[in-house]
Amino acid sequence: MLIDLIVQDPRWREARLEALAEAAASATLAHLGLLPAACEIALLGCDDSRIATLNTEFRAKPTPTNVLSWPDQALAAQDDGATPDRPKSDPHAPDEPLFLGDIAISYDTCAREAADQAKPIADHITHLIAHATLHLLGYDHIRDQDATLMEALEVEILGKMGIANPY
Numbered sequence: 001m002l003i004d005l006i007v008q009d010p011r012w013r014e015a016r017l018e019a020l021a022e023a024a025a026s027a028t029l030a031h032l033g034l035l036p037a038a039c040e041i042a043l044l045g046c047d048d049s050r051i052a053t054l055n056t057e058f059r060a061k062p063t064p065t066n067v068l069s070w071p072d073q074a075l076a077a078q079d080d081g082a083t084p085d086r087p088k089s090d091p092h093a094p095d096e097p098l099f100l101g102d103i104a105i106s107y108d109t110c111a112r113e114a115a116d117q118a119k120p121i122a123d124h125i126t127h128l129i130a131h132a133t134l135h136l137l138g139y140d141h142i143r144d145q146d147a148t149l150m151e152a153l154e155v156e157i158l159g160k161m162g163i164a165n166p167y
Contacts, residue, residue, distance in 0.1 A: 001022070001040075002022055002025050002026055002029075002036050002037070002039055002040060002041060002097075003018060003021045003022045003025060003040075003041055003043050004040060004041065004042045004043065005017065005018045005021065005043050005045065006042070006043070006044050006045070007045045008044065008045060008046040008047070008050055009045055009046055009047040009050075009107045011047075011107045011111075012045035012107055015107065015121060015122070015125065016122070017043070017045045017105070017125065020122055020125045020126050020129065021041075021043050021103075021125075021129045023126065023161065024125075024126040024127075024129035024130045024133065024157075024161075025039075025041055025129055025130070025133045027130065027157050027160060027161050028129075028130045028133040028134060028137075028153075028157050029133065031153070031156065031157045031160065032137065032153075034137075037097075038097055038098055039097055039098050039099075039100050040097035040098065040099050040100065041099075041100050041101065041102070041103060041133065041136065042099075042101070042102045042103070043102075043103045043104075043105070043129075044102070044103070044104040044105070045105055045107065046104055046105070046106055046107070047106055047107055047108050048064035048106050048107075048108035048109055049064075050104070050106070051064050051065060051068065051104055051105075051106035051109070052064040052065075054068055054104055055068060058070070064106055064108065064109050065106065065109060066105065066106060066109040066110055066113060066128055067103060067104065067105045067106070067110075067128045067129075067131065067132045068103070068104045068105075068132075069101060069102065069103045069104075069132040069133075069135040069136055070101050070102045070103075070136075071100065071101040071135065071136045071137070071138065072099050072100055072101045072136075100133070100136040100137065101136040103129065103132040103133075103136070105125070105128060105129070105132070110124055110125055110128065119164075119166070123158075123163045123164070123166070124166070126158065126161065126163055127154065127158055127163065127166045130154055130157050130158060131150075131154055134150055134153060134154070139153070151167055154166065154167075155167065
């Protein structure tokens with residue numbers, strides 16, 4: 001299984017986080033020509049309180065956010081502006097799934113944003129998981145050209161899943 005899920009906020013079970021995350025991450029990896037079954041992502045379904053703590057600890061921003069991601073150190077993004085390299089299997093454990101990294105997602109912020117944007121929460125969650133999966137693979141949106149590339153990928157991936165352009 002691609003997603004290794006820890007649910008700290010029970011509302012995520014009703015929102016079907018595991019199924020949505022599995023579909024979004026699989027679609028993202030497949031779109032990039034990667035085999036989802038050969039990868040693994042750790043996912044934390046939490047609330048605003050927990051994600052604010054994580055955001056403070058890792059980004060020095062003491063506020064909640066919708067999603068955070070931490071790529072595995074072996075897959076750290078290049079800083080030359082190029083499209084990130086495709087992850088390779090671990091030569092020390094070629095039969096084990098390649099660990100891509102960790103994602104944390106906050107129910108409170110996701111639900112609030114979906115309501116504010118008048119979109120189904122399932123579509124918003126799917127978008128955020130695809131977005132975070134791209135981050136795990138080294139994509140970013142700090143520079144304008146990188147944001148344009150990342151957003152275009154998200155629109156293509158979500159379109160293949162039958163989800164409208166989130167931008």
